[in-house]
Amino acid sequence: MTIGIKICGISTAPSLEACIKAQASHVGFVFFPKSPRHVTLQQAAVLGAVAAGRIQRVGLFVDADDSTIAEAVAAAKLDVLQLHGSETPERVAQLSARHGLPAWKALSVASAEDVARADAYRGAASMVLFDAKTPKGTLPGGMGLAFDWKLVAGYRAGGFAQGWGLAGGLGPNNVAEAITRTGAPLVDCSSGVESSAGVKDETLIAAFCKAARSPA
Numbered sequence: 001m002t003i004g005i006k007i008c009g010i011s012t013a014p015s016l017e018a019c020i021k022a023q024a025s026h027v028g029f030v031f032f033p034k035s036p037r038h039v040t041l042q043q044a045a046v047l048g049a050v051a052a053g054r055i056q057r058v059g060l061f062v063d064a065d066d067s068t069i070a071e072a073v074a075a076a077k078l079d080v081l082q083l084h085g086s087e088t089p090e091r092v093a094q095l096s097a098r099h100g101l102p103a104w105k106a107l108s109v110a111s112a113e114d115v116a117r118a119d120a121y122r123g124a125a126s127m128v129l130f131d132a133k134t135p136k137g138t139l140p141g142g143m144g145l146a147f148d149w150k151l152v153a154g155y156r157a158g159g160f161a162q163g164w165g166l167a168g169g170l171g172p173n174n175v176a177e178a179i180t181r182t183g184a185p186l187v188d189c190s191s192g193v194e195s196s197a198g199v200k201d202e203t204l205i206a207a208f209c210k211a212a213r214s215p216a
């Protein structure tokens with residue numbers, strides 16, 4: 001099985017090129033102003049053009065309004081929408097249909113009940129991305145926090161056309177073990193390949209992608 005690898009929070013051309021060179025499958029552009037990884041529409045347009053046809057472009061939104069999403073889709077020529085807030089299944093389906101794009105729904109996980117919330121999104125989202133629940137008042141992602149992988153080990157993703165993904169606290173040193181223990185078909189990493197908040201490290205990107213393709 002070819003593992004999907006998404007590197008999230010790409011905001012510069014060198015880090016984008018590092019993801020392509022390392023053969024990641026997806027890069028994430030964060031459209032959430034509170035994030036240190038936030039990109040402007042101008043940055044997104046440049047990065048989206050560089051990425052075109054070379055790697056899949058995922059736009060990340062947190063309860064964004066229609067115009068924010070429409071402007072980002074147009075600027076970056078996004079291939080996928082990642083909805084990382086409290087978007088309902090209806091909102092996910094609506095945005096996917098409106099833009100003609102697959103939509104991934106991120107769910108924050110700390111318990112089995114959180115994983116079960118994915119059921120409501122079958123048929124609406126093309127993928128469910130399980131991420132760690134973050135403390136109140138902090139960012140809803142990109143915090144380097146992991147959750148108990150046992151909660152999603154062997155997850156059955158029927159009804160999600162693109163399967164499921166694992167995020168939260170992954171890095172070059174634990175991603176192989178995470179894949180082996182959960183069977184996740186896609187892994188997603190942000191802070192684990194950074195030297196400081198929002199600053200990607202090209203060596204860590206390469207190491208992460210290599211490790212993800214070498215299950216423990």
Ligand SMILES: O=C(O)c1ccccc1NCC(=O)[C@H](O)[C@H](O)COP(=O)(O)O
Nearest residue numbers: 008035141142143144168169189190191
């Ligand atoms: O990365 C962000 O800054 C961010 C901000 C707000 C919502 C989501 C965000 N990131 C989502 C991602 O897809 C991250 O890759 C995921 O949360 C894992 O992050 P990390 O634990 O740092 O690898």
